[in-house]
Amino acid sequence: MDIDDRSHALSRRRLLALGGGALVSTGLSGCGGPQTAGTRRRDGVPDVKMKIPDPAMSLPSGNVQFRLMDSDDTKAPFWEAFFEAYQAKHPNIECTYDGLPWNRIEEIAPLGIRNGTAHDVFQLPPSIPTTQAVAEGWIAPVDDIIPDFAAWKDSFPDGTFVEGVQVFDGKLYSVPLASDRRYYAALHYNTQLMADAGYDPQERRLTWDEYRDAAKKITKNGHGRTYGLVLEIGQPPRLTAIVRYLAASAGLGLVDDIDPTTGEYIYDRDEVANAIELLVALQRDGSVLPGSANLTAPESWPRVARGNAGMVHAGPWVTVQWNTQEPDFDFGVAEVPMDGSDPKPLGYPKTGTDNVVVFSKSKVKAVAGDVLAFVTSLPGQTAWGKIVGVGNPPIIEAANQAIEESLTPQAKMCQKLADTMVAAPSFLVGNPDIALVNRELKPLSPDFGEIIQAALVGETRDIKGALRDLKDRAMRNRDQAIAAAKSKGAQVSLDDWVFANWDPAKDYRPEDYKAR
């Protein structure tokens, strides 16, 4: 596929260059392929042909426009290929895809909603919770626009759709296109540097001590050109993910920063403080790439591929990025290092990710339903899995099996790591009124990530004290939110966060909710 694909990309690019850039490119995409924000066809992306089935519901017969916006990442090539096929099947439907970074979506979505020109299908930015979009009437339920809705809904894994997450008053408003069964903090490392340091984390999981030692040795062997580890200290939410994974690897069971056996926040637990101390120790050893304090995650990944650092904690999307953009880079993917003999697996929410919603004022809801039905069908999800890769794995389990042979060794490792994860209990499934409490929660300041960041840059010396204080604030905050929600009619108590029958090593099944 490689050679064909690349020559195709080249010839197209040359054509555009010869024809005089932007004008021709918009002209071309206007009559032929889908319009995208910046016409690109990426190297290293598999060429997957999609066969669009006949629509099960009647679609508009006149010329119409259909627009979709999402956060791109590695999804753009899928949408480009899909819309090309879709437009070939329905020449009267002009499709536009805008793959944009979140900060742009953050601007465009609210504006579009306000003046009635939002995309027909789009991803909600983090600042607009689905609850709010539903309450305001900005998004439409998909129950009536997706053909054969009940059967379609059943094709998703059990427990995907949850009242208060995507379902409101029994209607479905938000459709997950990918599974969130992803190992967020996998150790991505330079195989050669790691071997020179004397370790093979894929062969045997590293301990914390070995991890620290490997970082020291890589730094020493690097003579100032290479450091053991790059850490995205400039992006506190990422630090929380790394610390959660390390704390679990030291034996702490947790779901959303809460220990479900007691319902209490986990911030003051020894495993959490020790995990932060470990990162601080790496920093003190001089094993962390200088300048990490200002790096965000996307800025830190290329540092490993470029040989400036030996390791980084990252999700499977980095595997995909390196596989496509740095095909010659020899790297390994492994579990986070563990401490002690009883590491706990990480939990994942069954509710999926990469959710899209349908704009309530869209004039082509039927097209939106048709598109969503295909993208979540087995052929659609298989194409999605092959093109988007393990960074956003298909939510339909059969599609994951179908793509297995097309995966690189590292991507297979990502799948293996994802398989170690277990389905976490959802507090919302236990009691949907928790959604009302969540709405009343005030942001904590400093929050968990900011405390980890302060420890890493040397602003906080008393880490345990800061974490105890955080736990107190978080508990108080929740108590106040419960009281506020109750005053508005919510039926909820602290016990709703306690799942006494939870075993962190096992999937929490739908029937377990009744038995707790």
Added chain:
Amino acid sequence: MVAETLWRRVWEARWSYVFMAPTLVLAILFTFYPLVASWYISFLDWSGLDSDREFVGFANYVEAVSDPYFWNAFGRTFAFAAVTVPGTIGISLVIALVLNDQALRMRVVFRTVFFLPVVTTTAIVGIVMSLVLNPFDGPVNAALLYLGLIDRPIDFLGDPNLALWSVAGVYVWKWMGISMIYWLVALQTVPSQLYEAAQVDGAGRWRIHRHITVPLVMPFAVVICLIGFVGALQTFPLVQAMTGGGPAFSTELVEVYIFRLAFAAEYQPRLGYASAVAVFFGLAVLVLTLAQAWGVRRAATSQRELRGGRP
């Protein structure tokens, strides 16, 4: 009668109004409207997105007064101004004095070089300077290490004790050129006869500057200081591009804090509260600027009176 004459005067000057109109419309749209809107929004509990706006009176202001993040940012902002204003003005005065010398060759080239950072986009300067100051592969650390002045790279933007002052250094470098132009204009108002007379009297270069240049350009210093001070409070693009307010809030100046409250994606946006902080900060700056102008004018008047008393 009065209305008629007013109307006639307006009619006679109609072309002036026509030419003013575009600017006026733009100013109303993009300056006055947002200004007045932010006063109104500051009384609301509103995220800026939803239709759920609640009028809360002065609650946002009360909250701002007891918000430690705001006061930390407030203190940092003034510390930043206290360092950058004298720095910018002092250095640019020295450069202007040197460049004002008619005998200096290539002074146009030098002037351009010092002015170039001013016309360069701030965000670009911020990004490039954070690469330049990078402790891993930035040229500054490479040079310091090579010269043997340090044995471990300095994390200019990653060390919370250093980051604000590194940004301040870049700020001074970037904006010094504009103060230099102001000073050059001021210097050119000094009559050359005075210099010639002093030279005839045998005064040296230092004494000429001390007794002729400095007293004569001092009135300009007031204006230059004021402009510099107001400018030093408006640092958003540079800080955002260099550190984003981090690490651990150590470079979070008020403008960056307002941005975080109102727009930053990881937090729940609070446009109402952000507006209250902005209005409060704007008022504080206004009061301080007026006090400064008043104080300097008082000083200048008393100086003139003193001088006037002498024969």
